[in-house]
Amino acid sequence: xxxxxxxxxxxADFAVSVERVVDSGLRQCPxxxxxxxxxxxxxxxxxxxxxxxxxxxxxxxxxxTKICRGATVLAPRPALYQKAxxxxxxxVLNYSPLIESGFADGHLFVDxxxxxxxxxxxxxxxxxxxxxxxxxxxxxxxxxxxxxKLVSKVASRLVKPVGEYIVSPGDEALFLAPxxxxxxxxxxxxxxxxxxxxxxxxxxxxAGLSRQQLMVPFGSRSDYLHDISQGIDDSVVSTSSLTTTxxxxxEQSFADDTNDRQEIEAVITDLASRAGQCLRSRRxxxxxxxxxxRYSDGSHVVRQASRRVGSNSxxxxxxxxxxxxxxxxxxxxxxxxCRLVYDRLHKQSPQLLLFPDKGVRxxxxxxxxxxxxxxxxxxxxxxxxxxxxSSIAGDVRSTIH
Amino acid sequence: MKASxxxxxxxxxxxxxxxxxxxxxxxxxxxxxxxxxxxxDSGFYPANTKNSxxxxxxxxxxxxxxxxxxxxxxxxxxAVARMVDRAPEHLLFAAKLTRxxxxxxxxxxREQLVLYCQGIAPLKKRLVAVLVQLPPDFHRxxxxxxxxxxxxxxxxEFPIAVEFRHVSWAVDSVFAELERRKVSLVTVDEPExxxxxxxxxxxxxxxxxxVRFHGRNSTGWRSGNMQKKFNYDYxxxxxxxxxxxxxxxxxxxxxxxxxxxxxxxxxxxxxxAQKLVRVFAAGKRSLV
Numbered sequence: 001x002x003x004x005x006x007x008x009x010x011x012a013d014f015a016v017s018v019e020r021v022v023d024s025g026l027r028q029c030p031x032x033x034x035x036x037x038x039x040x041x042x043x044x045x046x047x048x049x050x051x052x053x054x055x056x057x058x059x060x061x062x063x064x065t066k067i068c069r070g071a072t073v074l075a076p077r078p079a080l081y082q083k084a085x086x087x088x089x090x091x092v093l094n095y096s097p098l099i100e101s102g103f104a105d106g107h108l109f110v111d112x113x114x115x116x117x118x119x120x121x122x123x124x125x126x127x128x129x130x131x132x133x134x135x136x137x138x139x140x141x142x143x144x145x146x147x148x149k150l151v152s153k154v155a156s157r158l159v160k161p162v163g164e165y166i167v168s169p170g171d172e173a174l175f176l177a178p179x180x181x182x183x184x185x186x187x188x189x190x191x192x193x194x195x196x197x198x199x200x201x202x203x204x205x206x207a208g209l210s211r212q213q214l215m216v217p218f219g220s221r222s223d224y225l226h227d228i229s230q231g232i233d234d235s236v237v238s239t240s241s242l243t244t245t246x247x248x249x250x251e252q253s254f255a256d257d258t259n260d261r262q263e264i265e266a267v268i269t270d271l272a273s274r275a276g277q278c279l280r281s282r283r284x285x286x287x288x289x290x291x292x293x294r295y296s297d298g299s300h301v302v303r304q305a306s307r308r309v310g311s312n313s314x315x316x317x318x319x320x321x322x323x324x325x326x327x328x329x330x331x332x333x334x335x336x337x338c339r340l341v342y343d344r345l346h347k348q349s350p351q352l353l354l355f356p357d358k359g360v361r362x363x364x365x366x367x368x369x370x371x372x373x374x375x376x377x378x379x380x381x382x383x384x385x386x387x388x389x390s391s392i393a394g395d396v397r398s399t400i401h
Numbered sequence: 402m403k404a405s406x407x408x409x410x411x412x413x414x415x416x417x418x419x420x421x422x423x424x425x426x427x428x429x430x431x432x433x434x435x436x437x438x439x440x441x442d443s444g445f446y447p448a449n450t451k452n453s454x455x456x457x458x459x460x461x462x463x464x465x466x467x468x469x470x471x472x473x474x475x476x477x478x479x480a481v482a483r484m485v486d487r488a489p490e491h492l493l494f495a496a497k498l499t500r501x502x503x504x505x506x507x508x509x510x511r512e513q514l515v516l517y518c519q520g521i522a523p524l525k526k527r528l529v530a531v532l533v534q535l536p537p538d539f540h541r542x543x544x545x546x547x548x549x550x551x552x553x554x555x556x557x558e559f560p561i562a563v564e565f566r567h568v569s570w571a572v573d574s575v576f577a578e579l580e581r582r583k584v585s586l587v588t589v590d591e592p593e594x595x596x597x598x599x600x601x602x603x604x605x606x607x608x609x610x611x612v613r614f615h616g617r618n619s620t621g622w623r624s625g626n627m628q629k630k631f632n633y634d635y636x637x638x639x640x641x642x643x644x645x646x647x648x649x650x651x652x653x654x655x656x657x658x659x660x661x662x663x664x665x666x667x668x669x670x671x672x673x674a675q676k677l678v679r680v681f682a683a684g685k686r687s688l689v
Contacts, residue, residue, distance in 0.1 A: 003438075003452055116438045120627035121665075123473040127500075128625075164474050168436075170453030174483060 003169045004113045005122040006237060008152035009092070009129065009141040012161035014106030015045035018084040019074055021138035030071040034061040035257070035296045035336065044076045044298030048161050058298075078104060078294060078337060079253070084137065091132050095125050100149075100237045106141065109149050111237040123166055130164075147172060150185065150233035157183050172231025177204030184228050191221065203229050248275045248286065248342040257296045257334035264338060268321045269386060271340045276314040277373055277381065279342070283350075285310030286317065286342035291324040295333040303328035310346055314386060315365055317342065405491045407431060407463035407674065409681040413653040426652035429493065429529070430678050431465040432670040433613065433663040443668035456488055462671060465493040465529060467661045472497040472534070475513065476520025485523050495562070495611075495659060496521050497532045502552065504536045514555040521559070529659055530562040530585060530611060537596065541569035553582055562587050562611040562659075565598040579605035588612045588647060592619035602647045604654040612648070614673065616664035632666040635673045640680050 011017050015033045020026045030049035035041040041061040046068075053068040065071060081104040089108065092099055098111035110129075112122050119125050126143040134140050144155035146167040154176065155165035167175045181187065181195050181203055194217055200206045207229035214222035227233065250271040258264065268291075279286060288306035295301075305323035307316075321340055375384050407430045414423045436455050440446050446458055459466060476496065485494075499517055501507045521528065533552065539545055553561060563579065564587035565571070579586050585606040590613070591597055604610050616633025624630060652658055660677065662670035 005438075114438075117442070118628065121434075121437060121439075123470060124627050127473055166470060166474050168452065168470075168480065168484075170451065171480065171483065174479075 007110045007126045008144045008156045009108040010156045011106030011141045016047045017139045032071045032073045036075045042297040098237045109237045148233035251339035253337040259334045272318040272321045273314045279312035283348045284345045285312045287344035289320045290341040292339035294337045301328045405464040428658045429465040430660045430674045431463040433467045434469040435459040440668040445668035460489045460492045467495040482523035495530045530560045534564040537566040585609045585611045591615040592617045602650045610651045610655045610658045612660045614662045631664045633664045634669045
């Protein structure tokens with residue numbers, strides 16, 4: 001198998017970095033990002049200075065401001081972070097199409113295997129991208145290079161908040177051996193506790209055990225543990241998060257945080273309707289929806305729902321989104337924003353069926369939606385809507401890719 | 402297989418101005434870096450060569466290599482020690498100084514320098530020089546002169562070679578100071594573009610002269626893309642001419658010379674290095 005070259009970019013404290021680009025005055029002081037009006041707000045992100053004072057993500061804001069008294073507190077702006085992430089991604093796309101990104105978190109895996117004739121050696125690509133991003137976007141990502149996502153990810157944990165690390169091919173196991181097991185990604189708290197009970201504190205100690213030995217305490221996870229301890233990771237850099245040209249993405253931020261189910265369902269009706277209009281205009285259908293619920297405390301929940309047959313009907317897309325909402329509805333905390341991403345898109349078949357499979361109701365709905373689209377295209381989306389949709393206050397961001 | 406491939410002893414006969422016997426200078430020819438996947442595609446390394454096997458294969462052709470990964474990241478003693486352990490005994494190393502002390506000077510450069518010295522310590526007696534490559538925007542200002550002096554002081558436990566990229570450093574006082582410090586001035590071959598440091602046959606350290614062949618791709622030099630910048634194939638005539646104009650005069654004044662090719666694109670660097678060895682071999686026959 002050909003040796004891979006995977007670069008991991010990581011902008012430490014991404015939200016803070018973006019806020020500091022927008023307002024350079026924030027560079028001089030410790031910064032905490034947290035919802036300002038939420039009663040039990042927790043820290044969404046914090047600067048290195050605040051971190052050094054003891055502030056951590058998820059910590060109650062009241063406690064964080066006591067620990068770090070001089071800190072400036074700002075409300076999170078997910079849309080801004082997403083915009084910065086998109087710009088970052090755009091820079092990286094110049095070097096490789098194989099990019100795996102998180103959602104506005106400043107993390108990117110880039111597989112640059114085989115690009116050497118075009119762009120030169122992988123370390124040079126890492127350095128050049130960092131320079132470009134720093135010059136054009138003002139953010140300074142860590143970059144690390146390894147033969148897998150595992151190795152480059154662990155390396156980036158060693159050089160936070162700034163720096164670079166190149167792990168030479170063939171050195172993976174030796175590189176990992178002296179490191180604490182807690183640096184390995186993908187381990188659960190229970191697994192870490194169990195490793196500690198066995199005094200397996202370093203990756204090297206874990207690597208010294210065979211698959212069979214690991215099987216006894218870790219069962220089906222033994223293979224995974226064995227592989228990562230040896231630096232073996234065949235997982236590919238997945239571009240699924242990147243296929244934005246194959247998604248329809250709509251988001252609404254609420255003017256006031258809410259956990260009123262009726263209000264949220266009304267928003268979903270509106271977002272599904274916007275997505276439906278977009279899909280129909282592109283003659284596409286979607287088979288899956290992902291729902292992102294962002295809470296006042298900075299946490300978020302992502303769930304999805306899919307169907308076998310694609311559709312672009314507002315009614316079907318709405319029901320699909322409600323199924324996803326049902327799965328995501330796990331907290332009583334108020335919501336800050338709601339986002340729907342429709343994907344698994346494909347072209348709507350132009351071929352009419354000999355015997356129409358739609359009932360009278362569906363055909364009527366189709367005609368109705370066609371008429372609504374005509375009106376909306378001419379007078380705007382807000383002019384006409386489906387009856388269940390209530391008046392919505394807030395910032396609607398509809399990103400149709 | 403030769404014991405020290407890429408190593409050439411040249412004898413400079415005593416000329417009318419040179420008193421006494423002829424002078425011998427040992428030349429080592431190598432490349433800047435050895436770990437390029439592109440060199441597999443170009444046939445220098447066999448197909449399917451693993452990265453970890455490259456140094457072993459490289460050392461079948463050459464006896465010195467310039468480590469350039471130490472420019473991208475701080476040298477780490479454990480990784481350097483592993484590499485030295487795997488390298489054949491005849492292989493010597495030059496190590497490039499990390500960019501945080503040259504191109505992207507950090508505020509904590511003194512701490513970085515300490516880390517660097519610790520990082521390259523495993524190279525020990527196999528280190529021929531620390532290469533301090535200074536960027537084109539590093540002009541000869543008072544601040545930069547002071548900085549360079551402090552940097553050289555910090556590296557004084559090692560043999561040092563300094564490569565300037567800006568023409569403002571091409572003055573006698575700089576050469577005299579390097580001579581006083583026994584620091585080698587890097588002689589470069591590069592495109593003839595305004596502002597670049599010129600090719601000079603000056604020897605500031607009689608123990609070692611240091612040459613870097615960057616190629617003469619003037620259109621790609623400022624493209625910002627290494628694949629264009631270092632895409633150049635030296636002809637035998639060019640190497641022969643360069644040898645006569647620069648290498649022989651410098652060899653007459655030094656005991657040892659390190660010659661590195663940086664035109665890594667499509668494995669032109671190792672091929673040109675081998676070509677230069679052949680040029681020396683041909684010249685040797687005609688001289689001795």
